[in-house]
Amino acid sequence: MSTGGAPDLDSFPIVAKGNKYEDFELDQVMAHHWGRTLTQADNVTFSTATCAWLPLHLNVEYARSQGHPDTVINPMLILCTAVGLSVEDLSESGGPFLGIDDCSFVRPVYPGDTISTTSRVVAMRTSASKPGVGIVTWRTTAVNQKGEPVVEFVRTNLVAARNGSAVATTRRKENA
Amino acid sequence: MTMVDVSDSVLGISGWFEDFAPGQRMRHARAATVGELEGSGPAKQVMNTAQAHFNDHFLTGSSLGDDRIVFGLSTASLVYGLASQDTAEHAVAELGWGRLRFLAPVHHGDTIEAFTEVVSVEPGDFPDASGVVGFRHWGRRQDGVVVFEGERKTLMRRRPVETGAGTTGSGG
Numbered sequence: 001m002s003t004g005g006a007p008d009l010d011s012f013p014i015v016a017k018g019n020k021y022e023d024f025e026l027d028q029v030m031a032h033h034w035g036r037t038l039t040q041a042d043n044v045t046f047s048t049a050t051c052a053w054l055p056l057h058l059n060v061e062y063a064r065s066q067g068h069p070d071t072v073i074n075p076m077l078i079l080c081t082a083v084g085l086s087v088e089d090l091s092e093s094g095g096p097f098l099g100i101d102d103c104s105f106v107r108p109v110y111p112g113d114t115i116s117t118t119s120r121v122v123a124m125r126t127s128a129s130k131p132g133v134g135i136v137t138w139r140t141t142a143v144n145q146k147g148e149p150v151v152e153f154v155r156t157n158l159v160a161a162r163n164g165s166a167v168a169t170t171r172r173k174e175n176a
Numbered sequence: 177m178t179m180v181d182v183s184d185s186v187l188g189i190s191g192w193f194e195d196f197a198p199g200q201r202m203r204h205a206r207a208a209t210v211g212e213l214e215g216s217g218p219a220k221q222v223m224n225t226a227q228a229h230f231n232d233h234f235l236t237g238s239s240l241g242d243d244r245i246v247f248g249l250s251t252a253s254l255v256y257g258l259a260s261q262d263t264a265e266h267a268v269a270e271l272g273w274g275r276l277r278f279l280a281p282v283h284h285g286d287t288i289e290a291f292t293e294v295v296s297v298e299p300g301d302f303p304d305a306s307g308v309v310g311f312r313h314w315g316r317r318q319d320g321v322v323v324f325e326g327e328r329k330t331l332m333r334r335r336p337v338e339t340g341a342g343t344t345g346s347g348g
Binding site: 017034036042045046047049050051052053054055056059061062065066072074075076077079080081083084085087088091092096097098099100101102103104105108153 | 181183184186187206208213214217218219221222223224225226240247248249250252253254256257258260261264265267268269270271272273274275276277278
C-alpha cells in the first residue's frame with residue numbers, strides 16, 4: 001500500500017550486512033572497515049557518560065605531570081571502538097556477545113590517534129544445543145596509525161548459520 | 177624516592193597501591209541509570225553497527241525483550257567508570273581485562289551498580305616502583321540480577337612520601 005505516489009517500499013531488496021557461520025574458516029584473517037580517529041571530544045563524551053571522571057583522561061595538566069603528551073584516552077573507549085569496527089564483519093548478523101578474554105592494553109592512545117582493527121578466526125564450532133547456530137572465537141588486534149598495537153583481545157560470539165533459525169526463539173536477532 | 181607532585185593534589189587521599197589488599201570488597205557509592213547517553217550513545221559512537229543497540233523496534237517479540245538491548249561493552253565501561261574513583265584514579269595505566277562476561281541483558285532505563293573485590297597485589301621490582309592490582313568487578317541491575325563480571329589489572333602508583341600537604345579529599 002502506498003500513499004502520495006510512493007512505490008511499494010516493502011518490495012525493495014534489503015542491502016544485507018554481516019557474515020554467517022559458513023562465511024568463517026579457521027585462521028581466516030579479516031581487516032575491518034573504516035578505522036577511527038579518536039578525538040578529545042570522543043574521550044570527553046565517553047568518559048563523562050560512563051562516570052570515568054579520572055584526571056588521567058580528563059585533566060591534561062595531570063596527564064602531563066605523569067609524562068604523557070596529552071590526556072590519555074579512556075582505554076574502555078579503545079576496546080569499545082576496536083570491537084565496534086569489527087561488528088559488521090564478525091557479529092552483526094549473529095547472536096549474543098558471550099565474552100572477551102585476554103584483553104591487553106598495549107600502549108596509550110592520545111587524541112588524534114587513528115585506530116584500525118584486524119581479526120583472525122581462532123576457533124569455531126556448531127552449537128549442540130542450538131541447531132542453526134555456531135560459536136566463533138576471534139583474536140582481534142587494534143593498531144594505531146604507526147601500526148603499533150594498542151589493544152588485543154579474544155572475543156566469542158554466537159553466530160547464526162546461513163539456514164539457521166536464528167538464535168533461541170528470536171524472530172530476528174543481533175546482539176553484537 | 178617518589179616525591180610529592182603538586183599535580184597529585186587532584187587525586188583522592190586513598191587509592192594508592194598500598195591501599196589495596198586481597199579480599200578487600202567495595203560497593204561503589206554511586207549507581208547510574210542507562211539512558212541514551214550511556215547505552216545507544218556509546219554503541220553508535222564506537223561504530224557498532226548492530227541495530228539491536230539503536231533500533232527500538234528491531235527486537236520486538238524476541239527472547240531478549242522487546243526494546244533495544246544495551247551493547248555489553250557500554251555496560252562494562254559504565255562499571256569501570258562507576259568503580260574508577262575507588263580503583264583507577266591513581267593508576268599509571270590500565271593493563272587489561274580477563275574474562276569479561278555478559279550474563280544478562282541490560283535495557284535503557286535499567287540502573288547499574290558496581291561492586292569490586294581486590295584479587296591480587298603485586299609490588300614492583302624495587303621499593304618505589306608501581307605495582308599491579310588485580311580486581312574483580314561486577315555490575316548489578318536494579319532488580320538484583322548480575323549482568324556483567326570481569327577481571328581487571330591495573331598498574332598502580334605508590335603513595336608518594338610526605339603525602340598530606342596539598343592532598344584533598346574527594347567529598348561532595
